[in-house]
Amino acid sequence: MIQRFIELGEGYADVYELLDLIKYNKERAMRLAVFHTELNGKKVVSPALIMNKTEIGNFQAIYISTEGIPDLEKPSERLKLIESAAENSGIPVVHLDVQPSVIFGEKELYFQHLIGILRMNRYIAPLSSSF
Template structure:
């Protein structure tokens, strides 16, 4: 099984594409994640959708929008509300995790390795099988 992070970007279009990926792959939907962080003194979040491995080839994608959603203190972000609404419609629980910001890592590959470890420890990803 190959588990790979696929970053969509931080913009609104990328976020709506992530929602569409979750809707159109509802039969493969494994997890929906909200990864909260503190980036340079600002609370922000990443959203992610994990799909079950493909029947042939065993590819398991983790689509995510990295740290593009600011988390205001007084009310919930509209994008977070849309993400929660979709989870409700698809009958999926959103798992919320506190993670380090990507700027703490010199390379994006190191950050995704860190996230992989966090997701495995929290049982969001199954162990690799050979």
């Protein structure tokens, strides 16, 4: 199975894209993962909508808004909107602490790190081989 992150942006206008993905794809959405990290001394979150795999092509998309939403003592309005939309659509929400993307040489390595964390916690399917 191919599991790939599709980056939406850093949490401003792309929040509305994530909301529409939740609203119009609730049958295909598997879960919402909220990644918590610290970037440049500030706590931030990256919400990621994990989709079920496609029928054809064995592809699993994970739409993510990266490290642009502040992680405050009281959740920001943007994060509340996303979590509320997921919960209203019956999509489970999980919270995970992760390393910031800047410690990885490339964004793709960061996404592979997140995929490993999601697999290890059984939030997405393990890597399968086709022998």
